[in-house]
Amino acid sequence: MNVKLRMSVGLGSLAALTAALVAALTVSAPASAYILSNGCDEYDPARAAYYQCVPDRTTFYTPDGVNPNSVPEGTGYPGETRQIAFLDDGGGSVNISDNVMIPPPAPYRAGRDYCSNPWYAYSAYEGIWQYSCYLHDVCYGSQKGRKYCDVRFWHDTIADCKSHHALYDPRRYDCFSDATAWYWAIRIAGAGHYVPRQSNLEPAGT
Amino acid sequence: MKGVAVVVLGVAAAIVGWWLAFALWGVGYCGSLTPDSPPPGSLRSELCRGAGGDVMGGVAVAAGLLAAAAPFIGVYWARRRGRLWPLVVCVVVGVLPLAVIAILAATLPQG
Numbered sequence: 001m002n003v004k005l006r007m008s009v010g011l012g013s014l015a016a017l018t019a020a021l022v023a024a025l026t027v028s029a030p031a032s033a034y035i036l037s038n039g040c041d042e043y044d045p046a047r048a049a050y051y052q053c054v055p056d057r058t059t060f061y062t063p064d065g066v067n068p069n070s071v072p073e074g075t076g077y078p079g080e081t082r083q084i085a086f087l088d089d090g091g092g093s094v095n096i097s098d099n100v101m102i103p104p105p106a107p108y109r110a111g112r113d114y115c116s117n118p119w120y121a122y123s124a125y126e127g128i129w130q131y132s133c134y135l136h137d138v139c140y141g142s143q144k145g146r147k148y149c150d151v152r153f154w155h156d157t158i159a160d161c162k163s164h165h166a167l168y169d170p171r172r173y174d175c176f177s178d179a180t181a182w183y184w185a186i187r188i189a190g191a192g193h194y195v196p197r198q199s200n201l202e203p204a205g206t
Numbered sequence: 207m208k209g210v211a212v213v214v215l216g217v218a219a220a221i222v223g224w225w226l227a228f229a230l231w232g233v234g235y236c237g238s239l240t241p242d243s244p245p246p247g248s249l250r251s252e253l254c255r256g257a258g259g260d261v262m263g264g265v266a267v268a269a270g271l272l273a274a275a276a277p278f279i280g281v282y283w284a285r286r287r288g289r290l291w292p293l294v295v296c297v298v299v300g301v302l303p304l305a306v307i308a309i310l311a312a313t314l315p316q317g
Contacts, residue, residue: 115239118232118236118259193233203241
C-alpha cells in the first residue's frame with residue numbers, strides 16, 4: 001500500500017511536471033512565434049506589436065492602417081499641393097502647365113546623413129535607412145504627395161529592417177519599432193516641410 | 207494595483223511626452239527626417255543645430271518628461287492636502303512647457 005502510494009505520488013509529480021512543462025511551452029510559444037500562421041504577418045512579443053501584411057504580402061500596413069501600395073502619387077490630401085516633378089526624378093515627368101518647375105534632385109552620396117534626426121531620436125538603424133531617407137527627401141522635394149512620400153518611407157524602412165535583420169533576430173523588431181516612431185513623427189509634423197526643391201543641390205544631406 | 211496603474215500611466219506619458227517633443231520640435235520646427243534644413247546663420251539654425259540645437263532639444267525632451275511626471279507629483283500633493291486642486295495645478299503647470307514648445311514650433315520663423 002505504501003509502495004503504491006509512493007508510486008502514485010511519483011506518477012502524480014511526473015504528470016504535474018509534464019503538465020507544467022507543456023503549459024510553459026504553450027505560454028512561451030507566442031513569444032518565439034514571430035511569424036504568424038499566414039507566413040507573412042509578424043508579432044513582436046517584447047512590445048506586443050503586431051505587423052500585418054498587406055494583401056500582396058510585399059510590406060506591412062502602416063501604423064495608422066494604410067496599405068502603402070494603395071496610395072497613389074500626388075493624392076491631394078489636405079495640406080498637400082500637387083505638382084509634377086521637372087525632369088526625370090524616378091517617376092515624375094515634365095508638365096508644361098505646371099507653374100512650378102522643380103529642379104532634379106542631387107544624386108545620392110554615400111556617407112552623408114540624409115535622416116538628420118536629433119540626438120534624442122537616435123536610432124541604431126539610421127545607418128541602414130540612409131537611402132530610404134534620401135528617397136523620402138527627394139519625394140518631398142518633387143511634391144509627389146506627402147502621404148504618398150510618408151507611406152513609401154514606411155515601406156522602405158521596413159524593407160531595410162527585413163533585409164538587414166533575419167527572422168528571429170530581435171534587432172529586426174527594434175528596427176520595426178524605430179521605423180514606427182519615425183513614421184508617426186513625419187506624419188504628424190512633417191507638413192510644414194513639404195516644399196518643392198529649390199535647386200539641384202538638394203537633398204544635400206549633412 | 208493602483209500603484210502599478212500609476213507607474214504604467216507615467217511610463218506611457220513619458221513616452222508620449224518624449225514623442226511629442228520629437229514630433230513638434232525635432233520634425234515640426236527643425237525639419238528632422240525631411241529635406242528642409244535651416245539656412246546657415248538663421249534663428250532656426252541657431253536653435254536646431256550645434257550646441258544651441260542640443261540645448262533646445264534637451265529642453266523639449268525635459269518638457270515632455272515634466273508633463274509625464276506632473277500628475278504623480280499632483281497626486282502626492284493632493285493626497286497630503288486632501289484636496290483636488292494641487293493635482294489640477296500640477297497637471298496644468300506640467301503641460302505648460304510642452305505647450306510653449308508647441309507654440310514656439312508653430313510660430314517661430316522658419317527662415
